[in-house]
Amino acid sequence: MKRFQHFVPNLTLGAPVIKSLRKHTKAYLDCHLMVTNPLDYVEPLGDAGASGFTFHVEVSKENWQELVKKVKSKGMKPGVALRPGTPIEEVYPLVEGENPVEMVLVMTVEPGFGGQKFMPETMEKVCVLRAKYPSLDIEVDGGLGPSTIDMAASAGANCIVAGSSVFGSPEPAQVILHMRKSVEEVQSSS
Structure with a gap:
């Protein structure tokens, strides 16, 4: 039996859940792997029907070059994430390389657990990425909700991950609608 080391101590969803979901939806299933050995997950998640890796x-x-090639060979969109303390320059080679990633995920909290407070200082990374790569998908994850979405959208994020603010709300559909509207308004004015 192979043991997996994790970048963070918890694993939320794996390939079996993705496979079960894929049977019922054509939705984009985005997988963010906070593990030390992501190459080991490419085949199981690709076979399960994941959309993004x-x-x-x-x-x-x-x-990373081998990883991106393998992700693409399994029909998934490759993305790269970075923690709040990681310099933004570390993702440039992955965006500009011969076989580039198609999305950059800027973590707006330390990876690992939901419910953390949004770190506004991470928006500078989003601004830098948007200026340098105008057509790149830029995702933000951590502490996003009605009170922080405008800041993320204005910085240039066009993909939003929201957990606690949606699932902890008595009206999750309204929270989603509010956040979607904020991103769409910024994109349409750009």
């Missing part, structure tokens, strides 16, 4: 730059500096 985002790995952390902090654990993939040695093999």
Whole structure:
């Protein structure tokens, strides 16, 4: 039996859940892998029907080219994530490389657990990415909700991950609608 080391101590959803969901939806199933060995997950998640595969730059500096090729070969969109303390320059080679990632995920909290407070200082990374790569998908994850969405959208994020603010709300559909509207308004004015 192979043991997996994780970048964070919890694993929320795996390939069996993705496979079960895929049977019932054509929705984009975005997988953010906070693990030290993302290469081990490409085949199971690709076979399960995942749409996107985002790995952390902090654990993939040695093999990201191989990882991106394998992700694409399984029909998934490759993305790279970085923690709040990781310099933005570390993702440039992955965006500009011969076989580039198609999305950058800027973590707006330390990875691992939901319900953390949004770190506004991470929006500078989003601004830098948007200016440098105008057509790149830029995702933000952590502490996003009605009170922080405008800041993320204005910085240039066009993909939003929201957990606690949606699932902890008595009206989750309204929270989603509010956040979607904020992103769409910024994009339409750009």
